[in-house]
Amino acid sequence: MPSLxxxxxxxxxxxxxxxxxxxxxxxVEIPVLCHDPRLEPVGVCRLCLVDVGEKKLTASCVRxxxxxxxxxxxxxxxxxxxxxxxxxxxxDYPARPADRYKTAPDLLVxxxxxxxxxxxxxxxxxxxxxxxxxxxxxxxxxxxxxACILCDRCVRGCDDVxxxxxxxxxxKGYATRIAFDLDQPMxxxxxxxxxxxxxxxxxxxxxxxxxxRGAPDAVASADTDWEVL
Amino acid sequence: MTTGKLLxxxxxxxxxxRRQGERLLLRDLHGALTPELRDAIEVHRERLLGAVExxxxxxxxxxxxxxxxxxxxxxxxxxxxxxxxxxxxxDGRPSPVNEERxxxxxxxxxxxxxxxxxxxxxxxRKPSSYPKGPLSAEVRxxxxxxxxxxxxxxxVLPHFRExxxxxxxxxxxxxxxxxxxxxxxxxxxxxxxxxxSNEEAYLFQKLVxxxxxxxxxDHCTRLCHASSVAALLETIGxxxxxxxxxxxxxxxxxLIAGSNTTANHPVAATFMxxxxxxxxxxxxxxxxxxxxxxxxxxxFLQIRPGTDVALYxxxxxxxxxxxxxDEAYIAxxxxxxxxxxxxxxxxxxxxxAGICGVEAARIREAARMFGQAERAMIFWGMGISQHSHGTxxxxxxxxxxxxxxxxxxxxxxxxxxxxxxxxxGASDAGLIPMVFPDYQAVSDPTxxxxxxxxxxxxxxxxxxxxxxxxxxxxxxGSIRGMYMMGENPFLSDPNSNKVRKAxxxxxxxxxxxxxxxxxxxxxxxILPATSFFEKVGTxxxxxxxxxxxxxxxxxxxxxxxxxxxxxELSTRMGYPMAYGSPAEIFAEFTALAxxxxxxxxxxxxxxxxxxxxxxxxxxGVQVLFGDRFPTPSGRGRLVPAEFxxxxxxxxxxxxxxxxxxxxxxHWHTGTMTRRTRALQELRPGxxxxxxxxxxxxxxxRDGQLVEVAxxxxxxxxxxxxxxxxxxxxxxxSFHFREAxxxxxxxxxxxxxxxxxxxxxxxxxxxxxx
Ligand code: SF4
Ligand code: SF4
Ligand code: FES
Numbered sequence: 001m002p003s004l005x006x007x008x009x010x011x012x013x014x015x016x017x018x019x020x021x022x023x024x025x026x027x028v029e030i031p032v033l034c035h036d037p038r039l040e041p042v043g044v045c046r047l048c049l050v051d052v053g054e055k056k057l058t059a060s061c062v063r064x065x066x067x068x069x070x071x072x073x074x075x076x077x078x079x080x081x082x083x084x085x086x087x088x089x090x091x092d093y094p095a096r097p098a099d100r101y102k103t104a105p106d107l108l109v110x111x112x113x114x115x116x117x118x119x120x121x122x123x124x125x126x127x128x129x130x131x132x133x134x135x136x137x138x139x140x141x142x143x144x145x146x147a148c149i150l151c152d153r154c155v156r157g158c159d160d161v162x163x164x165x166x167x168x169x170x171x172k173g174y175a176t177r178i179a180f181d182l183d184q185p186m187x188x189x190x191x192x193x194x195x196x197x198x199x200x201x202x203x204x205x206x207x208x209x210x211x212x213r214g215a216p217d218a219v220a221s222a223d224t225d226w227e228v229l
Numbered sequence: 230m231t232t233g234k235l236l237x238x239x240x241x242x243x244x245x246x247r248r249q250g251e252r253l254l255l256r257d258l259h260g261a262l263t264p265e266l267r268d269a270i271e272v273h274r275e276r277l278l279g280a281v282e283x284x285x286x287x288x289x290x291x292x293x294x295x296x297x298x299x300x301x302x303x304x305x306x307x308x309x310x311x312x313x314x315x316x317x318x319x320d321g322r323p324s325p326v327n328e329e330r331x332x333x334x335x336x337x338x339x340x341x342x343x344x345x346x347x348x349x350x351x352x353x354r355k356p357s358s359y360p361k362g363p364l365s366a367e368v369r370x371x372x373x374x375x376x377x378x379x380x381x382x383x384x385v386l387p388h389f390r391e392x393x394x395x396x397x398x399x400x401x402x403x404x405x406x407x408x409x410x411x412x413x414x415x416x417x418x419x420x421x422x423x424x425x426s427n428e429e430a431y432l433f434q435k436l437v438x439x440x441x442x443x444x445x446x447d448h449c450t451r452l453c454h455a456s457s458v459a460a461l462l463e464t465i466g467x468x469x470x471x472x473x474x475x476x477x478x479x480x481x482x483x484l485i486a487g488s489n490t491t492a493n494h495p496v497a498a499t500f501m502x503x504x505x506x507x508x509x510x511x512x513x514x515x516x517x518x519x520x521x522x523x524x525x526x527x528x529f530l531q532i533r534p535g536t537d538v539a540l541y542x543x544x545x546x547x548x549x550x551x552x553x554x555d556e557a558y559i560a561x562x563x564x565x566x567x568x569x570x571x572x573x574x575x576x577x578x579x580x581x582a583g584i585c586g587v588e589a590a591r592i593r594e595a596a597r598m599f600g601q602a603e604r605a606m607i608f609w610g611m612g613i614s615q616h617s618h619g620t621x622x623x624x625x626x627x628x629x630x631x632x633x634x635x636x637x638x639x640x641x642x643x644x645x646x647x648x649x650x651x652x653x654g655a656s657d658a659g660l661i662p663m664v665f666p667d668y669q670a671v672s673d674p675t676x677x678x679x680x681x682x683x684x685x686x687x688x689x690x691x692x693x694x695x696x697x698x699x700x701x702x703x704x705x706g707s708i709r710g711m712y713m714m715g716e717n718p719f720l721s722d723p724n725s726n727k728v729r730k731a732x733x734x735x736x737x738x739x740x741x742x743x744x745x746x747x748x749x750x751x752x753x754x755i756l757p758a759t760s761f762f763e764k765v766g767t768x769x770x771x772x773x774x775x776x777x778x779x780x781x782x783x784x785x786x787x788x789x790x791x792x793x794x795x796x797e798l799s800t801r802m803g804y805p806m807a808y809g810s811p812a813e814i815f816a817e818f819t820a821l822a823x824x825x826x827x828x829x830x831x832x833x834x835x836x837x838x839x840x841x842x843x844x845x846x847x848x849g850v851q852v853l854f855g856d857r858f859p860t861p862s863g864r865g866r867l868v869p870a871e872f873x874x875x876x877x878x879x880x881x882x883x884x885x886x887x888x889x890x891x892x893x894x895h896w897h898t899g900t901m902t903r904r905t906r907a908l909q910e911l912r913p914g915x916x917x918x919x920x921x922x923x924x925x926x927x928x929x930r931d932g933q934l935v936e937v938a939x940x941x942x943x944x945x946x947x948x949x950x951x952x953x954x955x956x957x958x959x960x961x962s963f964h965f966r967e968a969x970x971x972x973x974x975x976x977x978x979x980x981x982x983x984x985x986x987x988x989x990x991x992x993x994x995x996x997x998x
Binding site for chain 2: 199208
């Protein structure tokens with residue numbers, strides 16, 4: 001049972017507990033994007049960085065708590081890192097998820113707000129590409145690849161929680177996307193429409209199809225109907 | 230203009246406003262934005278951002294309830310738009326049952342409650358619509374059913390007139406009472422429903438027993454696990470599961486027999502698949518179809534339909550031969566071993582192989598995998614129970630567990646996966662002809678005396694008739710009047726042509742439901758009831774977990790709460806019933822049902838409790854029968870079974886074996902799911918699954934319309950090629966009235982469970998002209 005301190009408060013946790021989990025037991029919520037307590041952590045987004053006195057900051061969702069560790073969850077350096085990470089993710093985040101229906105708020109946008117990031121950036125970010133497109137083939141879930149941050153949450157939700165093993169990844173570099181089966185459109189894949197992927201998706205990449213908000217085939221045109229102020 | 234006023238004005242004009250980050254987005258499809266409004270938006274921009282966001286969240290109320298569909302009983306939080314009285318979305322809640330997971334039905338299958346076809350006023354059949362019979366051409370059978378069709382309201386409704394509640398209740402109560410008084414209580418019968426709550430089920434059977442004066446009360450449990458329950462009661466003295474499904478993670482091996490789990494208990498299936506993937510549980514799947522679960526299996530046996538007894542006898546043969554049995558457990562906890570040994574001695578794997586169509590070596594391999602497990606669980610579904618020898622099938626599985634000492638510890642147990650959300654509870658509440666609540670036999674004078682005292686009236690001591698027997702009685706004229714609460718036997722019972730005649734033959738039929746069902750076409754009086762979402766009640770899931778369903782929506786029109794309707798009818802029939810709330814009914818029920826002792830509306834909380842629950846502050850008992858069974862001797866009985874073929878075997882004229890069942894996206898007779906946008910779009914129509922070789926042999930194409938005919942009826946539907954089928958067999962789901970599978974099925978019954986053989990009959994397949 002290693003004992004450690006988080007922001008000066010000490011706690012003893014069972015061996016193998018992550019720093020993130022230990023902090024949570026103390027009531028300290030370290031911000032996350034790619035982590036969800038129901039899923040095995042993968043540590044890809046780095047938003048949960050903490051300072052354990054090492055040269056490098058470490059991802060608390062995957063790093064296991066060690067005896068005598070002194071963890072700091074906030075500092076100027078950490079804030080700057082988190083801000084940078086979010087700004088990068090938002091730089092080509094599409095505006096169109098405005099008309100999307102999520103069962104939980106868009107975590108990326110709300111994290112940005114918590115960190116005081118104005119988005120879209122007044123200076124304008126990268127030219128927002130739209131190379132990754134929309135998949136409106138499913139009757140229940142709308143896939144907006146452009147809003148996907150490749151956090152892997154839907155992959156784990158589908159493969160490890162529901163064990164439907166439909167979602168994986170495809171492509172390289174900027175063109176990397178989530179893919180259904182062997183890159184089928186979602187509606188033609190072996191997806192069983194359980195909705196787990198939408199539930200765990202922290203962005204507008206996966207959202208619910210709701211007829212009153214525009215049927216799936218109307219989605220593409222509906223996006224252009226919105227006027228951005 | 231204030232920001233709020235501006236927002237209201239925009240909404241009034243149909244202009245949608247949303248916030249995305251610091252952006253304000255406007256959608257003005259009708260060109261309703263005036264230059265003045267645009268200016269105002271500019272001025273109020275910053276404040277509008279906040280106001281828009283607030284308005285989106287306002288009026289959305291979360292309600293914690295459970296899923297209305299299957300026996301898994303997932304805990305759900307519904308987000309409800311209070312202003313519009315509409316469910317916005319459903320989400321899984323943290324609960325030991327589903328750990329926030331849902332399947333497609335739970336997640337998307339809620340909009341039927343707001344369907345415009347909901348019944349909202351009581352209806353009485355017009356005098357011109359007698360003599361009674363089916364009202365729609367489809368139900369009459371003289372027109373091919375329209376694809377995608379549910380009951381055609383335009384065709385059926387004109388035969389009824391609207392009535393006040395008082396009139397409808399008086400007619401219903403008066404006519405039922407007249408039959409009771411003129412022909413004796415035995416001329417009446419009632420079908421309750423496993424969709425209704427424990428409270429509704431309890432009151433319903435109380436009305437039939439105390440008000441009608443007969444035990445002719447049953448429900449769809451007869452069509453699903455009656456044989457399993459018969460076998461369980463006979464062998465281990467209790468019909469419920471001995472362990473919860475989520476404990477599969479602690480099992481070394483799980484046998485999944487005759488259960489298309491990913492379709493019918495999808496969230497339970499996720500626990501099984503997960504136990505194998507992330508844990509160390511091995512899965513053995515036995516099924517005539519190579520179902521999805523087989524893709525996750527360590528061992529899959531694709532047996533010929535209806536040969537389960539031979540297979541499991543061979544397993545037991547191997548276990549005994551190779552001493553993979555728990556001798557201490559057999560000696561201390563069971564009886565009847567010698568008889569069993571003698572019978573299974575006649576089933577070496579080589580003999581079973583010829584019957585089941587699986588190689589002897591594979592039978593041995595599977596038996597060893599099961600026998601070598603330190604902890605094994607057995608799950609089963611309708612593939613075991615819905616046979617004319619369903620009780621024998623279940624006996625074999627129970628013997629397997631007893632022989633290997635796999636009951637009463639963590640990671641072990643028997644788990645018949647219960648179908649309906651409340652089939653466990655409805656049975657517990659006494660919606661079965663042979664027993665009062667909590668399985669207290671009507672023929673037992675002590676039990677009868679207890680209920681006579683509690684209900685203040687004399688009760689009948691002869692067990693009543695079961696579902697199919699009641700339909701038979703209606704056909705012969707011995708059953709004259711019926712009260713039907715939420716059941717649709719026309720589509721759910723075997724041999725629909727016979728059911729049609731039976732229903733038409735009834736002198737008087739009251740149907741209480743939320744939509745016009747096929748069965749309602751035969752009604753004299755139709756009472757509009759409330760849907761799951763509009764009431765409060767408790768539901769008992771497959772794990773024995775009693776959970777509270779909370780009110781999410783308001784009922785439409787004059788629709789009334791089911792328990793209130795039952796009370797009104799009863800009172801008008803001379804047996805007064807009055808309760809203040811469902812909690813009061815639950816209290817009366819639990820006082821009479823020892824298994825439910827200790828449970829109250831106050832202590833069920835958000836995740837419910839398992840029965841039995843001796844410590845009201847705890848979660849209830851998860852693993853049952855650690856030291857003794859509730860049988861007279863305290864031991865579990867090993868009851869041997871001999872293999873017997875199905876009632877109707879394929880022959881030259883009808884060469885295919887028809888199997889029926891359900892699909893992931895639909896529910897039973899489709900009254901709910903076919904009125905749900907997402908589910909209906911995902912699965913719009915019926916099909917018959919056939920092996921590609923059979924298609925080729927018959928010269929058929931995938932998707933071609935075919936006629937499937939049995940000795941009882943014929944339907945037309947598209948053929949679908951599926952290499953998951955065994956050659957020589959066909960599968961049709963029973964959800965679709967336009968190709969009602971139960972026109973084909975046989976009403977042969979299991980002698981103990983009285984369950985019909987839905988899983989096996991002979992059919993012929995030919996191209997439809
Ligand atoms: S909805 Fe489909 S893709 Fe998403 S988790 Fe479920 S099965 Fe996987
Ligand atoms: S598994 Fe059963 S209870 Fe759970 S969501 Fe699906 S239908 Fe509902
Ligand atoms: S939340 Fe820890 S790396 Fe993403």
